[in-house]
Amino acid sequence: MYAERASRLPGAVVWSRAPGGPAPDADAARGSERARSAVLPDGCMDLLWTEGRLLVAGPDTRSHVPEGPPRRWAGVRFHPGTAPAYLGVPAHELRDRRVELTDLWPAAEVRRLAARIDAAADPVLALEEVALLRAAQAPPPDPLLREVVAALDAGRPVAETADRLGLGARRLHRRSLAAFGYGPKTLARILRLQRALALARDDEPFAVAALRAGFADQAHLARDVRELTGMTLGELTGRR
Template sequence: MYAERASRLPGAVLWTRTIEAATAARVHPVLPDGCMDLLWNEGRLLVAGPDTRAYVPGTAPAQWAGLRFAPGTAPTYLGVPAHELRDRRVDLTDLWPAATVRRLTAGVAESPHPATALEELALRRATGTPPPDPLLRHLVAALDTGRPVAATADELGLGARQLHRRSLTAFGYGPKTLARVLRLQRALALARTGVPFAQTAARSGYADQAHLARDVREFAGMPLGELLGRGG
């Protein structure tokens, strides 16, 4: 079972996931979304880096809690460039001093609501760090409307190399990959409401349904119909 709610940290989302033995075979893959997560599982604090392909959670019964940072913001709070964590799940002790992580781990373990404890941890961290670059927020907003990368770079006053470098640090990959990830998420949101796949492709900015199908296979590793649990 999965549930989420908005966090008090701007743009972030708190979520919980329970994997039970009876439903383990139906665990859905986690798809690229431009985000990074702070995770709690089995007494451990972890960080999920930005994905470029589907991540399939383990199927053993487990309780998870997480805080999903808004795209491009996690490196500011965590103090590590996103590209160093691309397609990885790492213990927080790999990023922060072990003594600090032990103290934080004990605090989350004592909380009756681990997701809320993660939120408090992130909020405290945010008070001691500069705010995320607002330019990157504008980049995400522009690309999420389907604006071309080159036009967006011009509007932001950035050269192609500078935009790519800043994107690697913030998102873990370049702006073109970010644009594709955001387009995929737009398409999935439409398809999940029952919009036919051909219309989904057109409304999301794909050249055609075949283009959408190729992107879904590349990012998710399966056809769109299988991903959504229905036919095309």
């Protein structure tokens, strides 16, 4: 069963997943089993806990399907562009990867934090506390990055976004690689996909969802869904 809520860390989401149990709502029950378990590209990075381990999920350019037996998971999904400041690593170094937190932070510190979360009555809350403490100790993320995300998520062209923010195209690309893990065009494409999927899962006809999200037509949306997730709209939404 999957559940999520807004975090006390601004812009972040705290989530948990436990093996078995009923789906939390009708939307979660939709789609194929593969689609329900897949993690889709969303421009974010996550701090993860599972049974004695702490990991970081880098920014995805394709869907990720967890392997191995079902496990209990907790995660803090950071707002796009903020995790590198908190975790101390450029996003592009973790693109399409899941890495042990010991690869990024001192091993003794990570073992201590993992043991604390393992022993907590609520591991989800304990993981959130780790993220909050780290954010309080780290330099704040560049506020300009939130403007980049907001502009691209509103469907503004990359060149217009760079001009409005006083950045050249090359500077925007370099900063996007470090903050998001990929260039602004890829980020814009991923955010557009997420807008369309949200509309489609809210029962908008696929053609309408495509146009409202900024695609040329339904076929354009279908191609991007296939290229970015390896699945179809029907698989992801449980609709034809």
